[in-house]
Amino acid sequence: MNIAVCIKQVPVSNDVTIDPLTHALQRESAQAMVNPADLYALEAAIALKDAAGGVVVVFTMGPPQAEEALRTALSMGADDACLVTDRAFAGADTVATAKALARSIQAYGPFDLLLTGAETSDGATGQVGPMLAECLQLPHVIQVLSLTPEDDAPLSLTLVQKAACNAVRLRVMLPAVCIIAYGANTPRLPTLRSKLAAKKKQITTHTNEALRLPAASVGIAGSPTEVVRSFLPERHASASMLTGDPASLAQQCLTLITQERGNR
């Protein structure tokens, strides 16, 4: 089974401030990591490959340093990696991101299954997975807890989808996009050996010269939405604030609970 996994490199910390003069966003942390939700997608892909055979290729769209995220994925057990990078892709919203990733995947070669993480820790829209499916005209399922290939032709798999607080079993025809639920598995850790091997791996790079997406479809130009302002949230504590020493606060708490239960 040939599996593509799309990941994103995100800042380690979400701490940001707004420059009081320029109103520009400043990230406090220059450190980056693989988006935590994507680790579950990587683990799902590598485990499937271990069980069913095949190849896992990891894709990411980002600036050149996003290559680090690909190295982490390789060190977990992915076979190959592709960096989708071009100045023209900068400033992309979810639509432009999905289009670039989809084009790269199509250019790379046929896959049976595409996996992504549930959402990024910075943007947290959860949109790119479903949009990728739309670009590639494939079915998609979100919140996937587990995947089981079926021995059929045409290829299909059954999966368990997390729904609110229970779960359902679905069958999906391949190729398909599966968005893996946060916490669905236990992502394996790289070993020293696998990290060293990952360092030496040749990574494919796709710039727009290779992908040939029209200028109107990429980066800021290709984004139907735009952020026009960043600002600090106003915090008005709208709660009624209780006061007193801890003992009094505890009593007030218990009284509120008893009253609410008495109201039923």
Added chain:
Amino acid sequence: MAGGICIYVEHTDGVLEPVTSELVSAAQALNAKTGWPIQALLLAEQLEPLLLQLSSMPFHSVFALDTKGLSPFAHDGLSEAIAAALRDIRPNAVLIPASFHARSLFPRVALKLDTGLTADCTALFVEQQEDGTPYIRQDKPSFGDQIMVSILHKQNAVPAMMTIRPGVYPPCKVQSAISQVIHRLTQGVLPASQITFLESLPASSDADNLSGAQAVLVVGRGMLEGERLALAKRFAAKIDAALAGTRPLADEGYLPFSRQIGQTGCTIRPQIYISCGVSGAIQHTEGIQDAKLSIAINSDPNAAIFSTVQYGIVADAGDVLSHALKLLEEK
């Protein structure tokens, strides 16, 4: 017909989701400034009971599509059906609940309609282009809840599609009936799907206890030091509350993911919600809806959680809980 504010209507077991009424409030605020009529888009296998419920709400038009034969899980086919309906309706804006299914369906719909989708808006404002044409500015949190951003759809990105979190807008006021037109959409053969529903799986007892719990005690990162988590467990047991946690607690193995509340975890509707050491990042608060009593204990007076609960306590949660346990044990 074109040029309205179209609300995507969600429903479970023949009953409208409460968020529908909240989106109507949002639409009314937009309508007051733009004059754009308020519309409902309803896709269901059993339309009549839902149409009846919609008839007492202030929609100018209701567009209804019978989706018998298309599973609610067939998001490939369903998103195509929704896009086709919106191409007929041609609204200026689409308001969508930021819910489990909609979050999966509407990214595809946006691409099909060659427009954009703003996720998890917390406020909407009407502004004007130079020529006086109104447009909607959408505010939402970013980077956790560290900052807010304002987002616009570009002029050629129509309709402006946005998801709105439940609990952001109040339910709409009940009004005397306005004349409402029902349009039954026909799409001939519904789109095919590569997805088949096989079976529902019984919830794990953990998840089951959480979703049915009348009272929930949620612990956040602030509870990881010292004895606090143990205190929380004892207190939860004493007041007969289910114990749950924010994502960092599940990430670090203190609680299973089935006990995690928030955008990537469970969404629950307990009667009583008490949080300890929870900062109130939006990815968590989204997981709690409609609690009758909500109390937050956090030592940080600026914690975002204090904007989302009824009662706030600025204190060390460990102190408060140990006193509360003493009081309960005295009885």
